[in-house]
Amino acid sequence: MDSIIVRGNGELNGQIPIAGAKNACLTLMPATLLSEEPLTLTNAPRLSDIKTMGLLLGSLGAEVTSLQDGKVLAMSSHDLDNHVAEYDIVRKMRASNLVLGPMLARLGQAVVSLPGGCAIGARPMDLHIHGLEALGAEIELKEGYLHAKAPRGLKGAEIALAFASVGATENILMAATLAKGTTVIRNAAREPEIVDLATCLRAMGAQIEGDGTSEIVVQGVDRLHGATHPVVADRIELGTYMLAPAFCGGEVECLGGRLDLIGAFAEKLDAAGIHVEETEKGLKVARRNGRVSAVNVTTEPFPGFPTDLQAQMMALLCTAEGTSVLEEKIFENRFMHAPELVRMGASIEVHGGTATVHGVERLKGAPVMATDLRASVSLILAGLAAEGETIVSRVYHLDRGYERVEEKLGNVGAHIERVRET
Ligand SMILES: CC(=O)N[C@H]1[C@@H](OP(=O)(O)OP(=O)(O)OC[C@H]2O[C@@H](n3ccc(=O)[nH]c3=O)[C@H](O)[C@@H]2O)O[C@H](CO)[C@@H](O)[C@@H]1O
Numbered sequence: 310m311d312s313i314i315v316r317g318n319g320e321l322n323g324q325i326p327i328a329g330a331k332n333a334c335l336t337l338m339p340a341t342l343l344s345e346e347p348l349t350l351t352n353a354p355r356l357s358d359i360k361t362m363g364l365l366l367g368s369l370g371a372e373v374t375s376l377q378d379g380k381v382l383a384m385s386s387h388d389l390d391n392h393v394a395e396y397d398i399v400r401k402m403r404a405s406n407l408v409l410g411p412m413l414a415r416l417g418q419a420v421v422s423l424p425g426g427c428a429i430g431a432r433p434m435d436l437h438i439h440g441l442e443a444l445g446a447e448i449e450l451k452e453g454y455l456h457a458k459a460p461r462g463l464k465g466a467e468i469a470l471a472f473a474s475v476g477a478t479e480n481i482l483m484a485a486t487l488a489k490g491t492t493v494i495r496n497a498a499r500e501p502e503i504v505d506l507a508t509c510l511r512a513m514g515a516q517i518e519g520d521g522t523s524e525i526v527v528q529g530v531d532r533l534h535g536a537t538h539p540v541v542a543d544r545i546e547l548g549t550y551m552l553a554p555a556f557c558g559g560e561v562e563c564l565g566g567r568l569d570l571i572g573a574f575a576e577k578l579d580a581a582g583i584h585v586e587e588t589e590k591g592l593k594v595a596r597r598n599g600r601v602s603a604v605n606v607t608t609e610p611f612p613g614f615p616t617d618l619q620a621q622m623m624a625l626l627c628t629a630e631g632t633s634v635l636e637e638k639i640f641e642n643r644f645m646h647a648p649e650l651v652r653m654g655a656s657i658e659v660h661g662g663t664a665t666v667h668g669v670e671r672l673k674g675a676p677v678m679a680t681d682l683r684a685s686v687s688l689i690l691a692g693l694a695a696e697g698e699t700i701v702s703r704v705y706h707l708d709r710g711y712e713r714v715e716e717k718l719g720n721v722g723a724h725i726e727r728v729r730e731t
Pocket residue numbers: 332403431432433434435436437438472473474475476477500609610611615616617638639640
């Protein structure tokens with residue numbers, strides 16, 4: 310298992326290119342199952358999760374070809390010869406559950422392993438199931454697998470989600486494109502990944518309105534055709550690298566960054582004393598003073614503060630002036646970075662879903678362990694601003710969501726290296 314070593318740094322200066330979004334690409338890839346014609350994605354991120362999704366789609370009979378060093382994914386689902394998404398692949402990645410809606414719509418049947426939980430919390434699918442059942446699917450849980458069929462095809466329906474779930478909105482949206490008649494999804498998720506998926510589906514011939522709002526209306530069509538679609542920029546990679554100069558000082562321009570992708574995150578940066586400027590190429594970020602100010606953060610669905618940036622923000626607030634309170638409202642176990650940050654000298658108390666961070670002057674390097682994807686990167690950022698050396702182990706989590714992190718941070722002046730273990 311590889312580790313990453315970072316050494317306390319001076320300022321970071323320069324440009325960081327932002328990749329296509331992991332969480333968008335992982336829902337765009339299953340959309341290929343909806344059509345017999347090819348779907349090509351450009352601006353794909355080079356990540357292990359993308360390879361895992363490629364393997365899953367391949368196991369269903371789709372062809373996924375990685376071109377231009379992985380930046381382009383050419384996919385074809387002409388001959389699907391399997392409708393079972395096996396536990397062995399699904400358990401590796403939550404996003405595997407996104408093949409359910411498309412397979413059901415295209416083949417009238419799907420057997421998909423329930424993902425179970427992961428390090429950050431449970432990953433239930435009740436909202437996905439209720440939505441697909443409203444469209445006419447019959448779904449049963451047998452031996453850990455969801456057995457879904459639609460013997461009479463799917464039929465449009467009005468669905469009100471009890472929570473604006475991103476995954477449920479994606480599964481229902483994809484299924485509804487091929488259902489007969491009109492589907493209305495109320496309390497739909499509004500994340501940029503939903504807008505990107507809807508944009509791609511429209512390019513494939515789907516009739517969708519209202520994406521980006523809480524009410525999405527889909528007019529079912531008989532078939533979808535091929536398309537080429539560029540994956541939207543990764544708002545979480547963007548937010549992560551926007552924080553880098555907030556930790557270390559200096560000025561970093563995130564190429565391809567856009568304010569409309571980051572919602573409440575931009576407001577919290579401003580409150581913490583971090584200046585963000587829109588440029589022709591992206592977003593330029595610098596810290597206003599020597600030390601950032603404490604801010605309170607509550608994670609919420611978009612456009613609220615994203616759960617996927619909570620760990621990185623907590624790491625920053627460890628050295629803020631004052632006390633910050635962070636509330637995690639999306640996942641029940643997403644503070645595992647807190648004890649690791651404490652090993653580096655942070656003062657954090659966790660009670661249930663609330664973490665109170667008392668800012669200290671400086672963190673000190675230490676060996677720490679990454680427990681999930683965003684926790685890993687939060688420890689790297691903390692290490693860059695700490696005194697001495699920090700060794701972050703188990704970085705395979707990191708490779709699920711950040712491409713070439715050593716190169717991207719190294720290019721703006723960070724002291725960072727990967728130690729490969731064979
Ligand atoms: C709202 C939110 O921040 N969603 C994030 C979530 O999406 P993801 O699609 O994984 O999760 P959802 O948006 O569905 O779930 C958010 C919440 O809803 C609950 N839930 C979900 C589905 C369901 O059927 N029943 C149910 O109760 C979950 O337990 C969780 O508490 O993780 C992704 C990867 O980190 C992020 O990109 C998404 O932005």
